[in-house]
Amino acid sequence: MGYSYEEMVMSKGTDVFALIANVLPTAGELSSGKKVGKRVINRLIRLIDEEITDPRQEGKVVYPLHEIIVLTFFGVLAGADNFSAVAACAHYKEQFFRTFLPLKQGIPTHDTFNRVFSLIDLAEMERAVVTFVSDSFNDLRKLLKVPEPEMKQLCVDGKVSRGSGRNPETEQEIRDIQTLHVYSVADGICLSSRQIDGKSNEIPAAQKILATMDLKNTLVTFDAMHTQTETVAIIVAHKGYYLGGLKGNQQTMLEESAYLFTEGYLQQAQSDARLHCRYTEKAHNQIEIMDFTLARIPAAGVAGSVFSPWAGIKSVLRYDRQTEHLVNGKKTREIRYYISNCSGNVSELAAAVRAHWQVESFHWLLDVMFSDDANSTVNRRASGNMLLLKKMALSLYRLMKPMEKAKHLSDVKRLFEYAYEEGIYRLLAHCDAVSIQKALEQAQGTS
Numbered sequence: 001m002g003y004s005y006e007e008m009v010m011s012k013g014t015d016v017f018a019l020i021a022n023v024l025p026t027a028g029e030l031s032s033g034k035k036v037g038k039r040v041i042n043r044l045i046r047l048i049d050e051e052i053t054d055p056r057q058e059g060k061v062v063y064p065l066h067e068i069i070v071l072t073f074f075g076v077l078a079g080a081d082n083f084s085a086v087a088a089c090a091h092y093k094e095q096f097f098r099t100f101l102p103l104k105q106g107i108p109t110h111d112t113f114n115r116v117f118s119l120i121d122l123a124e125m126e127r128a129v130v131t132f133v134s135d136s137f138n139d140l141r142k143l144l145k146v147p148e149p150e151m152k153q154l155c156v157d158g159k160v161s162r163g164s165g166r167n168p169e170t171e172q173e174i175r176d177i178q179t180l181h182v183y184s185v186a187d188g189i190c191l192s193s194r195q196i197d198g199k200s201n202e203i204p205a206a207q208k209i210l211a212t213m214d215l216k217n218t219l220v221t222f223d224a225m226h227t228q229t230e231t232v233a234i235i236v237a238h239k240g241y242y243l244g245g246l247k248g249n250q251q252t253m254l255e256e257s258a259y260l261f262t263e264g265y266l267q268q269a270q271s272d273a274r275l276h277c278r279y280t281e282k283a284h285n286q287i288e289i290m291d292f293t294l295a296r297i298p299a300a301g302v303a304g305s306v307f308s309p310w311a312g313i314k315s316v317l318r319y320d321r322q323t324e325h326l327v328n329g330k331k332t333r334e335i336r337y338y339i340s341n342c343s344g345n346v347s348e349l350a351a352a353v354r355a356h357w358q359v360e361s362f363h364w365l366l367d368v369m370f371s372d373d374a375n376s377t378v379n380r381r382a383s384g385n386m387l388l389l390k391k392m393a394l395s396l397y398r399l400m401k402p403m404e405k406a407k408h409l410s411d412v413k414r415l416f417e418y419a420y421e422e423g424i425y426r427l428l429a430h431c432d433a434v435s436i437q438k439a440l441e442q443a444q445g446t447s
Helices: 005-010 016-022 034-051 065-077 083-092 110-117 122-144 199-210 229-237 248-259 263-269 346-355 357-370 380-403 409-418 420-430 433-446
Strands: 152-161 177-184 189-196 218-222 241-246 276-283 286-296 315-325 331-340
Touching (some): 034 420, 065 110, 110 380, 177 357, 189 380, 229 241, 241 248, 241 346, 420 433
Antiparallel strands (some): 241 331
């Protein structure tokens, strides 16, 4: 059975993991334990050795690089949010970790963890982490025969680690570390990260990342900051589609876009399902009504107009959001506008707007589940590499969630709090194609 892009992003959980949950075996347990765990960790070690260059002087290396990285990953899964906590976890669980690693020189100190992570190239670490998670997810997708969406969606957004800055009584201020993320909605993975100096540097950083990506059959969504003519030109040049918000930084465009939606047009569009759709939701003692209206821009209307600098622009989306609190009666209303080079049905762009919140949820989860906002690591590279492992752990939690039949990601995390060793074995089994295949065969045999 195939699924459209709209069905993919509008399904429960607004991601493909909900679809995975629907096709999981009703019988059959994943095989876990030392053999399975060792096989998966060896795959991770191979990736680390292949993708990451050890920056230390060869004659002075005491602890293998892959041991330091794997131990840190195990620590992050246990809830460690800094290198002191990583070292403590490694000491407490040393005998268990020897199941996966020789640890001939014992456990490094927290200073060693910090120093090595401050030397590792961020791009190399990211390549190893993303490859491991992507391969694990793709194996699951193939085994369960879950289709890929016809149109992928990437969300561009920045995050600030607020605990990383300092403002001591000195002349030099240490600013909070900010990271730009490109997040894939289809598989819940942060595909690319770049540390930036401030909000103004998000724009060129995003442009550099997008310029290196294959964007065919991909919709890139972003907020008003990234709605720049250069950014959309890059996306179009790489065969992609864009959906960008409008605010005061594009005041003329915002005003001209609003003029398209006269009262007459809004009334006329309501009778056309290709131009208007409405969603009503009730949660947290509040009713929310979301009206989406699409205005198409013919090519003849672009030339010489305010729209002409925007590559391939074909439509403007109006998002009218109204809420009413059921207890105190308070009402709110917000109207937003988006530009796009898509000319399809309004429901497709509405689904993309609603799916874009996932990147914000992703940032929130990093703070809540991995205390990223409280991370006080000042060294930018060390902090960035630690954040990559936190993102890796979060993605793997999401991989586990449907197979663990967990309601929330916090339920998955509690497995590591209450039964850490069992949690490690089970997580690694979820990353093992052989174990998943056996569970599927067992399920088919009992059906």
